[in-house]
Structure formats: structure tokens, C-alpha cells
Amino acid sequence: MDAIEAINRRQGVLHYRPEPVEQEKIHTVLQAAISAPSPLNLQPWSYLVVTDPRMTGQLGQYLRRVQAELLYGGLLGLPQEYTDRMLGHYSQLERVPCFILACLEPKAHFAAEADQANLRDWYLLSIGAAMENLMVAATALGLGTRWFTGFALDEEGQALKRLFGIPEGVDVIAITTLGYHDEPPKARPEQELAALMGLQRGDGEGLARLFAGRLPLSAVLHENHW
Ligand SMILES: Cc1cc2nc3c(=O)[nH]c(=O)nc-3n(C[C@H](O)[C@H](O)[C@H](O)COP(=O)(O)O)c2cc1C
Numbered sequence: 001m002d003a004i005e006a007i008n009r010r011q012g013v014l015h016y017r018p019e020p021v022e023q024e025k026i027h028t029v030l031q032a033a034i035s036a037p038s039p040l041n042l043q044p045w046s047y048l049v050v051t052d053p054r055m056t057g058q059l060g061q062y063l064r065r066v067q068a069e070l071l072y073g074g075l076l077g078l079p080q081e082y083t084d085r086m087l088g089h090y091s092q093l094e095r096v097p098c099f100i101l102a103c104l105e106p107k108a109h110f111a112a113e114a115d116q117a118n119l120r121d122w123y124l125l126s127i128g129a130a131m132e133n134l135m136v137a138a139t140a141l142g143l144g145t146r147w148f149t150g151f152a153l154d155e156e157g158q159a160l161k162r163l164f165g166i167p168e169g170v171d172v173i174a175i176t177t178l179g180y181h182d183e184p185p186k187a188r189p190e191q192e193l194a195a196l197m198g199l200q201r202g203d204g205e206g207l208a209r210l211f212a213g214r215l216p217l218s219a220v221l222h223e224n225h226w
Pocket of ligand 1: 148149150173211
């Protein structure tokens with residue numbers, strides 16, 4: 001699979017087969033992650049790979065809970081009935097064979113105090129780039145991924161830091177599942193811009209429609225002048 005195909009085929013996967021992911025493939029996707037660009041080449045990341053079934057089970061359960069309580073119920077304000085329906089999709093998270101936590105670990109500290117917030121934003125962008133590299137590489141290897149960041153709503157990931165012994169000064173920014181799956185990539189119908197613009201907090205059906213589609217390039221592209 002070439003790079004363009006892998007980029008276009010990547011989609012979030014929630015249902016995995018139980019077989020473990022080969023060490024070599026885990027290494028390959030991590031190598032792709034650390035090939036991402038970062039400001040001044042500061043490489044502000046570190047990664048935690050979780051494959052011990054006791055830990056993957058706990059992590060899967062935790063992600064499902066925060067998804068329900070803080071993301072669907074809290075931030076999005078969805079009715080319970082809708083949250084329950086959505087959670088059906090997350091019911092197998094405890095059985096995911098591998099999770100990768102992408103952490104922000106600033107290694108150099110030479111920015112002026114006033115620039116710390118800017119630098120952190122740039123670090124976050126770098127981790128986003130690293131995550132995309134990782135997910136695309138996984139797709140090319142026939143593996144599925146799903147990005148999670150909803151846990152940040154739970155005291156910015158403090159529970160995860162305790163669970164995995166992550167030190168002070170290191171923050172968990174994003175988590176992805178990694179594993180084999182039987183889900184063929186779903187073709188995404190084109191969306192109307194209005195589906196997004198009109199979306200209101202608490203609108204479960206609107207959100208479901210949003211998840212199902214993709215805006216056409218023409219809706220987000222400007223040429224030469226906005
Ligand atoms: C910053 C970020 C945070 C995300 N957080 C979550 C999350 O907490 N739970 C979840 O199920 N999906 C999460 N996602 C995945 C998105 O919901 C998903 O990428 C989006 O619906 C598009 O679907 P696709 O990945 O299949 O193309 C996150 C994605 C990004 C980029």
C-alpha cells in the first residue's frame with residue numbers, strides 16, 4: 001500500500017481481534033511516529049506501549065467510562081439513551097491487544113517564560129503529526145487504530161499517570177488502540193457544511209450524521225484569496 005492509499009484508508013477502528021500485534025510492527029509504527037516534524041527538532045514526545053492484558057483491560061475500561069461520563073454525557077450533553085447506544089460501539093475496548101500512549105515530555109527548557117504557552121501549543125501540534133504518522137503506518141501494515149483524547153477531561157489525564165507511573169512533567173496527550181480487525185473501511189458519504197455548522201450541544205442524531213460523513217474538499221478549500 002502506498003502512502004496516499006494508507007492516508008485515505010485510515011479510519012478509526014473500535015472492534016479488534018484478540019491476537020497480539022507483533023513486536024516488529026509495534027516498532028515500525030513507533031518509528032513512523034518519531035519521524036514527525038517538531039519545532040527546532042525538539043522531539044517533545046515519549047511513548048508508552050501497553051500490551052500486558054491486565055493493563056490493557058483496565059485502560060479499555062477506563063476509556064469507556066470517561067467516554068460515557070465526561071465526553072458524551074458531559075461535554076456533548078447527550079441524552080442517556082443516546083450515550084448508551086454510542087457506548088455499544090466501545091464495548092470491546094477492554095479486549096484491545098495493544099494501546100500506545102503519546103506523551104508530551106519537554107526535554108529542553110530554553111524558551112522565555114512568556115513563550116512557554118506558545119511552545120506547548122507547538123509541542124501539541126508535533127504530537128498530532130506523530131500520531132498521524134503512527135496511524136497511517138499502522139494502516140499500511142494492515143492494523144487498525146483509534147485516537148482517544150477524551151480522557152483529558154478527567155483532570156487532564158491524572159488517573160492515567162497514576163495507573164502507569166508516568167512522572168511529573170510528562171503529560172498524556174493522545175492514546176491509540178492498535179490491533180488487527182475485520183472491519184472493512186466504511187465509505188464516507190459527502191457531508192453538507194450545514195450538518196456541522198448547525199450542530200447543537202445535546203443533538204445526538206446530528207452527531208451520528210456528523211460521524212458518518214466527510215466534508216468535500218470544495219467546502220474547505222480557498223484558492224488565492226479566501
Ligand atoms: C484530537 C482528537 C481527539 C479524539 N478523541 C476521541 C475520543 O476521546 N474518543 C473517540 O472515540 N474518538 C476520538 N477521536 C477520534 C475521532 O472521533 C475520529 O477521528 C473522527 O470521528 C473521524 O473518524 P475517523 O478517524 O474514522 O476518520 C479523536 C480524534 C482526535 C483527532
